[in-house]
Amino acid sequence: MVYGPTVLFALGEGAVIPLIPVIAAQLGADVATAALVAAALVVGQLCGNIPAGWAVARIGERLTMAIAGAVATLAVVALALAPSLGVFAIAVLLIGFCAAAFGLARHSFMTTRVPLAFRARALSLLGGTWRLGMFIGPFVAAALIAVFGDEHATIWFFGACLIATILLVLLGPDPEKQFAPPPATLVEDTGEPVTGSIPTAERIGVFRTMWRYRGVLSRLGLAAASLSAVRSALHVVLPLWGLSIGLDAQTIALVVGVSGAIDFALFYASGQVMDRFGRLWAALPAMVLMGAGFVALAFTHDLAQSAMWFALFAAVLGVGNGLSSGILLTLGADAAPKADPAPFLGSWRTLTDAGGAAAPLLVSAIAAASTLAVASGVIGVIAFLGAAAFVRWVPRPTPPPAGAR
Template sequence: MIRRLAPVIYGPTVLFALGEGAVIPLLPIFAAHLGADVPTAALVASALVVGQLCGNIPAGWAVARIGERITMAIGGAVALLGVAGLALAPNLLVLAISVFVIGLSAAAFGLARHSFMTTRVPLVFRARALSLLGGTFRLGMFVGPFVAALLIGIFGDEHATVWFFAVCLIAAVLLVMLGPDPELQVAVPRTSPAPRSDAHLAEDSGEPVTGAIPTPERAGVFRTMWRYRGVLARLGVAAASLSAVRSARQIVLPLWGVSIGLDAQTIALVVGVSGAIDFALFYASGQVMDRFGRLWAALPAMILMGAGFLALSFTHDLPQAAMWYALFAAVLGVGNGLSSGILLTLGADVAPQDDPAPFLGSWRTLTDAGGAIAPLLFSGLSAAFSLSVATGAIGVVGLLGAAAFVKWVPRFVPRAAGGDAG
């Protein structure tokens, strides 16, 4: 049933990610057109991450109360307001607010489908389904910039990408509202093993679930956050470290290339190859997690990225610095590709199976916070010490995160999901 409804399940996310991926690279340019300097343009672009951070918990509340379908439709409509703001912004404040609003909507889209997969996808192929969901985001971010380049070449105006995003959003909302409702078409699996955790998690009974998602005594976002504080403070922090390393990769690679004297074309080629490797491996991660356990994907990914950053930090002044740069960019691409879907899958594994949305709102806020903090940490260390020291510090974060996964995945992830497989 899930395969038959794949276009309805994955289609809206692909459309949203494709439009977003076309616009994101141009946000600093839109800000510059309104008079922003480089730091201010970076601040405007960062409003997207801040919006996503702020949107996760309200999105969890909305999904729990009104369902995934309506939440996605509202998110798409709100994103259209943000897109209109991008196109018509008279000043930097309106532009920043518009970018923030798009971030809020991205949180709603992401959490709605994450919640659906958590409750509807059988455990035996949950990781593959969620890796495919993660791959849809990667597809949008990978293809979107090429679409943007094509549109600018045809129309000669960067705002053509904004209208493309608007078309993608309208198509996504129509698909959500007019297509079959997956929430009604796909039954909840009869058995959903409860996550193993601290004693305070005993309230999650793990009773078999049939039919629609049961709604008795919905705990709410903040009560759920407190009830599951043990897993959030342990496994959630490990997941946040993975998100931090991923986010740092997008900043370190371009800056490292500039620092060692490479031209823009070479840097773009290296970063593009790294991204292509990343995208090519997204489904392999799900296969590994479903067949061998979550640690068999999480641990190699974190070790590769942590060791890759750490090793890269020692190559800045070597005679073959460009060769090492290309090599470790590829290593980071492999590590990031192997990590595809891990955060989604672990969140689904440890979420309460009868009402996952409030928990997933907290989980995604925590992981997004890791991704938002990493650029700040990297910038601060670069300013205080050097680019090499900052890059090495990101590597240490990755290796510490690997150790945290080794400790906490077996404790919190159900045995059937591969919690002891590492």
């Protein structure tokens, strides 16, 4: 009940995402417009984080997930039956909006329920379940297209995943009741007069939360956004790099697939490292590895063995990305107020999603003005700057008790 809905949602979304530009092109979009339609998914996530924080704080994680699943189901129907490119783009935007609500609801749930001693492992596993869906989804899509001969089969598969998700959320055992957060400590009523005000839980709302925690968001939040940007750039640079050195599509897919497999294989190791040694011990090696990978890759474009170097540094980037699994979720959970984390997490996720959305635009602009090698080097520099920011701003918690290890 904790991880199952996330796997189902990610599996369906992972099957549809690679085909969004293809179906957009069938509806009359050129290459630039198809890319813009695909970017509507990220825009939807950016727009959805803050409203999702408000919804989770008011109606709870379970109901927010159910509503997000229902709206996403309607968007999937619109996606499959879209008569025009505009309707199709709006449906993609809505799916991104609902994905933000779904992800934030589960993030908030884990933040309030999971003990600190194994929080990083639990959140790395949550990130791993999302990666599992995104990793398997394209293979499911390929199988469905082979059987039915129509890209729209993947959209209906996404709809089936969403219906299963809604049923699981609404009809299964409620984790919010099974894993209640620790109750607030109550003061014994002695009958004596009380001076001063009686403390009560305060809901301060999304925008007041952003202002109250502006220091954390402007420091640690920007460091987290740099990690999100580097991750996002990885998925853009590697395919483009393969094309620029003359590799065929099959070879590029193989190299990127191996990098993704390494990334996926390391997701739980990241949580183990964070829980045992502290958050910085996963964040810093991840950023340094990815920074070194991007900078080194920038010098290999014109070498005789450029394909070999491409495969090698794609693997290095996969290791770095795998070691970063769950870091953004864990740091957000650590920094969030314990009583009402959802509004803060909405702001946190907006920052990290903004970093992820900006990176492809940055790569595109630099590559257009100069070369892809320069763009790769710039992303590497951003990774090193992010590593320095993590060293400066990640809190150094006290080690967990020996029994928790």
